[in-house]
Amino acid sequence: MLAYIFGVALFALGICVSVALHEAGHMLTAKAFGMKVRRYFVGFGPKVFSFRRGETEYGLKWIPLGGFCDIAGMTAMDEVTPDEAPRAMWRYKTWKRTVVLAAGSFTHFVLGFVVLYLMAVTMGLPNIMGTPQISSVSQCVQDATTREEYVNPRQCAPGAPAPAKEGGIQPGDVIVSVSGTPTPTFEDVVNEIQPLSGPTRITVERDGETVPLTVDVTQVKRPVLNAQGEREIVEVGSIGVTFPREFHYDLVAGLGGAATFTGDMLVQTWQRLLEFPERIPAVVEAIFGAERDPNTPVSVVGASRIGGEAVERGIWWLFLFLLASLNFFVGIFNLLPLLPLDGGHIAVTWYERVRDFVRKLRGKAAGGPVDYTKLSAVTMVVILIGGAVVLLTVTADIVNPIRLPS
CATH class of the missing domain: 2.30.42.10 (PDZ domain)
Structure with a gap:
C-alpha cells in the first residue's frame, strides 16, 4: 500500500514539474524577446509564498493543478501601465509571439523525449508498435x-x-x-x-x-x-x-531510438485525440456500472492511480511511459486552435497577420488587434465543454477506474 501511495504521489509530482516547465517555457522565451513578465506562479488558489527577482514575481499556490505566466499585454485587451506599454506582448512580431505561445507545448515534447531517452538507455523502450523484429x-x-x-x-x-x-x-x-x-x-x-x-x-x-x-x-x-x-x-x-518486448540502446543510439519513438507516440497521440469525442459515451456508461474500456480517456486522477499501481508492482517502464504519454497529450492538446488554449491565441495571432497582409495588398491600412470580447462566447463554450469532460473522467476514475491486469 505504501508503494502505491508513493507511486501516486510521485506521478502527481511529475505532473507538477511538467506544469512548471510549461509555464517556464512561456516565461523564458518572453524574457528572451524583451517582453515584460509580471508573474510566474505554479498552482492556483491561495498563495503559499512568493518572492521577487527583478521585475518578475515568482511563487507557489496551494492547488498544484496548473500554473500561469503573466506576460504584460498578451492581448491588446489587457490593461498595461505606461511603462509596460512599449514591451506589451501584442506589439511584438508575429513569429516572436508564436514562439512564446508555443514554448509551453514545446517543453512538454522535450520532457517526454527526455523521459523516453532515459528509458532507452536503462530499461529499454517498449515495443508498443509490435515491430516483428527477431530478437x-x-x-x-x-x-x-x-x-x-x-x-x-x-x-x-x-x-x-x-x-x-x-x-x-x-x-x-x-x-x-x-x-x-x-x-x-x-x-x-x-x-x-x-x-x-x-x-x-x-x-x-x-x-x-x-x-x-x-x-x-x-x-x-x-x-x-x-x-x-x-x-x-x-x-x-x-x-x-x-x-x-522492448528495445535497448546505448547512450548514443538512445538519441535516435528515443527520437523515433517520440515521433510514433506523437502520431498515436494525435490519432487518440481525434477519437476522443467518440470515446466519451463509454466513460459515461462506466460511471453507471458498465465495464471500463481501457482505451477510454483518463483524467490526471486516473493516470496517477495507474502510475501508483505500476510502482506498487515494480513496473517502472509503465510509470515512465505514462508520464511521457501525458506530456505528449498535453502538448498536442494545448496547440489546438481553440481559446483559451495557447493554440487559440496562436490562431488569432496569425489571423491578424494574414488579414493585415490581405489588407495591404488591397491598399488598406492594417486592421486593429482582434477584439477578444467578441470571442468570449466561443471561449466560454470551450471552457464549459472542457470542464464537463474533466468532471466525467475524474468521476469515472474514482468510481470505476482503469486498473492494470492481474
Whole structure:
C-alpha cells in the first residue's frame, strides 16, 4: 500500500514539474524577446509564498493543478501601465509571439523525449508498435503442452526441426510478409504462421534490404484457452523465433531510438485525440456500472492511480511511459486552435497577420488587434465543454477506474 501511495504521489509530482516547465517555457522565451513578465506562479488558489527577482514575481499556490505566466499585454485587451506599454506582448512580431505561445507545448515534447531517452538507455523502450523484429532464433521447435514447458523449454531432442534457423532467419531481421501477406506486427506474423505447415515463403528486411526466404513451418502442440475459458492442447504452426518486448540502446543510439519513438507516440497521440469525442459515451456508461474500456480517456486522477499501481508492482517502464504519454497529450492538446488554449491565441495571432497582409495588398491600412470580447462566447463554450469532460473522467476514475491486469 505504501508503494502505491508513493507511486501516486510521485506521478502527481511529475505532473507538477511538467506544469512548471510549461509555464517556464512561456516565461523564458518572453524574457528572451524583451517582453515584460509580471508573474510566474505554479498552482492556483491561495498563495503559499512568493518572492521577487527583478521585475518578475515568482511563487507557489496551494492547488498544484496548473500554473500561469503573466506576460504584460498578451492581448491588446489587457490593461498595461505606461511603462509596460512599449514591451506589451501584442506589439511584438508575429513569429516572436508564436514562439512564446508555443514554448509551453514545446517543453512538454522535450520532457517526454527526455523521459523516453532515459528509458532507452536503462530499461529499454517498449515495443508498443509490435515491430516483428527477431530478437532470437531457437535451436529447435518442439511440443510444449504446459506453460512450464513453454516458458522453460526442455533441451532440443536429436533431429528436432529448427525451421527459422535452417531457413536462414537471423536475429535483427524484420519479418515483413508471410506467404505474400504483409505482417506489420509480430501478432500478424503469429496469426499467419499458426495455420500453416510445410515450406512457406517468408520475406524479411535485413540491413535495409528485402530478403526472400523459404521456411519449413512445423506443427507443434501448444496449450490454449478455448471459447469456454478451458485449457486445451492444439497443433499450431511454429518457426522458432522470439520477438522483443522492448528495445535497448546505448547512450548514443538512445538519441535516435528515443527520437523515433517520440515521433510514433506523437502520431498515436494525435490519432487518440481525434477519437476522443467518440470515446466519451463509454466513460459515461462506466460511471453507471458498465465495464471500463481501457482505451477510454483518463483524467490526471486516473493516470496517477495507474502510475501508483505500476510502482506498487515494480513496473517502472509503465510509470515512465505514462508520464511521457501525458506530456505528449498535453502538448498536442494545448496547440489546438481553440481559446483559451495557447493554440487559440496562436490562431488569432496569425489571423491578424494574414488579414493585415490581405489588407495591404488591397491598399488598406492594417486592421486593429482582434477584439477578444467578441470571442468570449466561443471561449466560454470551450471552457464549459472542457470542464464537463474533466468532471466525467475524474468521476469515472474514482468510481470505476482503469486498473492494470492481474
